[in-house]
Amino acid sequence: MDNIEVPEYFICPISLQIMKDPVTAITGITYDRQSIERWLFETNNTTCPVSKQPLPRDSDLTPNNTLCRLIQAWCTLNAANGIDRIPTPKRPLSKLHPINLIRDLYQPDLQIKTLRKLEALAIENNRNRVFLVEAGLVNALISFITSCYDKQQMNGLEEALSLFYVVRASLAQLQGPLTENDEVFDSLVWALCCDYLPDSVVVKSHAAYALRVMVEKANPGLLERLKPEFFKSILCLLRAESSNISQQGKNSLLHALLDACPWGRNRVVMVESGAVFDLIEVELRSPDQKKTTELVLGILCHLCSCADGRAQLVNHTAGIGAVTKPILKVSSIADERAVSIIWLIAKYCGTSRVLEEMLRVGTVAKLCMVMQANSAVHLKEKAKEILRTNSDVWNDHWPCTEADWTFRC
Structure with a gap:
């Protein structure tokens, strides 16, 4: 095969391989369908790779049937020389087909069959997933999931949550809130607490991911109305060691809590629900889990x-230690957050007991290391402030300095 000269116009400009399904873009350049669709739908490029002219994602890709037949005939002719034969390309999904399928999802007797058809299409390629999302798949799935909750039936719930997860990469392109109905949060929490499905670990992980997305893209008004039961249910799942949910699912739940934190009311409810204690336990049970930390x-x-919240943290026997341990061991993001927590504790809860605890668990040592490490300037300033402010307490107990250790750090 290495000695065979392949006609130049058989080669895709992107993959540099023989085209299996040649299509011509509106710029007049012919590409292999898979390569140009990956260029448009997965990397979100909007220019023609060859001509550099604008190439909108929704522009037509016209099948080059004549070239396709020429390539197929050439491959057949050279099959004895190691050239693979190219089958006739499969007809691509039209934009109208997803719309018709999604309409069927609202028909009770067609729902399960339709969900399976939709997932099969979504699994094929990213282009199909984009078309499905643009056709209104997300709203249809939300409606289906809330309907399952209203009827307290789980038939089709697994398929719906799985499909939501399959199209996850395309959800980022949606603008604005996904729904104005706060019942979706109750529905997803209900799905998270279901233990009667065959593969409950996977189902719960998918439900947790859906919950994360819904909170992330929720209308601020919905987030202000989150019920205490919402937080209690999530914390209960995080707290339980046998909650049948994967680490990825737990991270999705943590994402949902983090996205709800900017609202003061939510912070108060979370603290009242014992979130600080639960989160410390999650951290203690999840060593070497960077994202979780x-x-x-x-x-x-x-x-x-x-x-x-500060009172709960300092009253947990491992609270300060759990916050201190990740510093300079996980990531710059973890350093930023951990030092900010210690700054708050030292400033507002800096009793002798708390400051001595910081010395005992190595917080002071870690702060000095932050000063000496290649950390951000503002982080070093925050560490310096903590050390300087509490030097009177720590100076008598810090053995590694002979003079003003605060100045040296």
Whole structure:
């Protein structure tokens, strides 16, 4: 095959491989369908790779049937020389087909069959997933899931949540809130608490991801009306060691809590629900889980802006230690959040007991290391402020300095 000269116009400009399904863009350049669709739908480019002219994602890609037949004939002719034969390309999904399928999703007797058809299309390629989302799939799935909750039936719930997860990459392109109906939060929490489905671990992980997306893209008015039961249910799932939910699912729940934190009412409800204690336990049970640590520290940073939140953290026997341990071991994001928590604790709860605890668990040492490490300037300033403010207490107990250790750090 290496000695065979392939006609130049058989080669895709992107993949540099023989085209299996040549299509011509509105710029007049021919590409292999898979390559140009990946260029448009997965990397979100809007220019022609060759001509650099504008190439909108929704522009037509016209099948080049003549070239396709020429390539197929050439491959057949050279099959004995190791050239693979190219089958006739499969007809691509039209934009109208997803719309018709989604309409069927509202027909009770067609729902399960339709969900399976939709998922099969979504799994095929990113282009199909984009078309499905643009055709209104998300709203249809939300309606279906809330309907399951209203009827307290789980038939089709697994398929709906799985489909929501399959199209997850295309959801980022949606603008504005996904729904104005706060019942979707109750529905997803209900799905998270269902233990009667065959593969409940996967179902719960998918439900947790859907909940994360809905909170992330929720109307601010909906987030202000989140019920205490919403937070209690999530914390209960995070707290339980046998909650049949994966680590990825737990991270999705932590994402949802973090996105709800900017609202003061939500922070108060979370603290009253014992969130600080639960989050510390999550961190202690999740060693070497970078994302989990970052999320836990992010939520704790919000909750420690409340007096009751700070009180819960210092009253947990491992609270200060759990916040201190990740510093300079996880990521710059974790450093930022952990030092901010310690700054809040030292400033507003800096009793002798708390300051001595910081010395005992290595917080002071970590702060000095932040000063010496390649950390952000503002982080070093915050660490310096903590050290300088509490130097009177720590100076008598810090053995590694002979003079003004605060100045040296």
